[in-house]
Amino acid sequence: xxxxxxxxxxxxxxVPARNNRDRIGATLEHIRAQTxxxxxxxxxDGSSTDGTAEFIRDTYPWVRVIRKDTxxxxxxxxxxxxxxxxxxxxxxxxxxxxxEPNWAEGQLELLRSDSDIxxxxxxxxxxxxxxxxxxxxxxxxxxxxxxxxxxxxxxxxYCERRRCxxxxxxxMLIRRExxxxxxxxxxxxxxxxxxxxxxxxxxxxxxxxxxxxxxxAHHDVHGTFDPTRQNDMFVYLLRRNRxxxxxxxxxxxxxxxxxxxxxxxxxxEGIAGPHRRLKLKALAWNLLHVGETLSRRRSVQRRRVVPxxxxxxxxxxxxRGPGGDSMVRINKGVETALRRQPDCGHTRI
Numbered sequence: 001x002x003x004x005x006x007x008x009x010x011x012x013x014x015v016p017a018r019n020n021r022d023r024i025g026a027t028l029e030h031i032r033a034q035t036x037x038x039x040x041x042x043x044x045d046g047s048s049t050d051g052t053a054e055f056i057r058d059t060y061p062w063v064r065v066i067r068k069d070t071x072x073x074x075x076x077x078x079x080x081x082x083x084x085x086x087x088x089x090x091x092x093x094x095x096x097x098x099x100e101p102n103w104a105e106g107q108l109e110l111l112r113s114d115s116d117i118x119x120x121x122x123x124x125x126x127x128x129x130x131x132x133x134x135x136x137x138x139x140x141x142x143x144x145x146x147x148x149x150x151x152x153x154x155x156x157x158y159c160e161r162r163r164c165x166x167x168x169x170x171x172m173l174i175r176r177e178x179x180x181x182x183x184x185x186x187x188x189x190x191x192x193x194x195x196x197x198x199x200x201x202x203x204x205x206x207x208x209x210x211x212x213x214x215x216x217a218h219h220d221v222h223g224t225f226d227p228t229r230q231n232d233m234f235v236y237l238l239r240r241n242r243x244x245x246x247x248x249x250x251x252x253x254x255x256x257x258x259x260x261x262x263x264x265x266x267x268x269e270g271i272a273g274p275h276r277r278l279k280l281k282a283l284a285w286n287l288l289h290v291g292e293t294l295s296r297r298r299s300v301q302r303r304r305v306v307p308x309x310x311x312x313x314x315x316x317x318x319x320r321g322p323g324g325d326s327m328v329r330i331n332k333g334v335e336t337a338l339r340r341q342p343d344c345g346h347t348r349i
Contacts, residue, residue, distance in 0.1 A: 009038050010039060017052055018074075035104070035105045042085070044080050046068050047070055078169070083179075092172050096221070099217045123158065123211075125217070125218050131154060133154070135170070141316045165199055169198070171219075183300075192234065205304060205305060232278055
């Protein structure tokens, strides 16, 4: 059981979960094993129907369970935890991720070394093959296409810290001041692109997002989401949220240069390409909700202190990103992780 040293612990661990009773125990055990002891842990349950919330209350009494009335998605779950907690640092850990014992210690060391760093990312390894990366830094081009940098590559090749536009939300540590300035996650996104949107906004508000190879976690990819099965929700939300994020975060001139171009291409792809109904539905959603999106945009633009041009060095070149569609890249990464078994690198915890 964690030893809380004060009324307000140093770190609040937030674990969003839904119907992951069989796997979340491993996540909580690895949180409990952290070398940093001054923490609390909250699980925000998205109306699970498999007894996840009851299992946690019975088995892990040191964990606080916040149960939502409806399944509003992992983005909203993270926001609930981030805004209710008072700790100076907030850790977001997915319910199918296991962090190494010194994960929090390594993240705290990074954030304490520079007050301008608002988010510390993780060397996220495949649970089935811990020598291969699921994610290092978050990558994105100027057309809002984001992907996990290093996915499917040998973990030993990503051993240097680097600044990035965003980082994978499966395991990250956030400074409280960054949340106060940039806000939490966009609840309307439900899932997908909410981490790239958040990291981008943190950068706009004057903080830096940094990939930390000294903080290692393992991702059981088939836990809460099976990327080997392309599903309608993924196709729809990915394209819907990508446009919303650009509309909210970009300055006016960049919207003309990049958002309108992407929207035009998305319309053409929606008419001629696969998954037409879903892609056109994503465009229609942004049209129907443009008023609310513009309201959010005004709020973000009032808080930003960094112009678009100052961040161009963090963006990747190109129109689509490596491998085209994000689902194709994830599937390729899973296949690589299951196939490659080198003798060096991290071992499974």
